[in-house]
Amino acid sequence: MSSGEELGLSRVLVDGRRDELLRQWRRYRGELERARVPSKLEMVGPFDVEDQGDNRVKVTAHVRPIWWGSPTSMAGTEHAWRFETRRSASGWRVWEADLPTWCGVQVRADSCR
Secondary structure (H helix, E strand, O other): OOOOOHHHHHOOEOHHHHHHHHHHHHHHHHHHHHOOOOOEEEEOOOOEEEEEEOOEEEEEEEEEEEEOOOOOOEEOOOEEEEEEEEEEOOEEEEEEEEOOOOEOOOEOHHHOO
8 A cells, every 4th residue: 555556456345435445545555655654554563453344344454664775674553554355246345444644643743755
């Protein structure tokens, strides 16, 4: 997701919500760019998967940003990224994304221009 490439992302979104979720991601991506896009968004630990019934699953991933540079690298604090997924005829797709605010939560507010 840190690459900014939307084609792969759009393939995992529920068709009826694709435009809305892509707009959400573009806004989030804008926040990343204001604060210097990390080299990598790293998952810390396993996914937490909670079955909601009716072909719905809530997935929580703990994510932290990492910036590579020389001579040092830096890792941010992990925060929970939550997704609701739903099963369709073509497989599991993201229905909703609840991501922590980038500027002020995932990274310090003063790091955003």
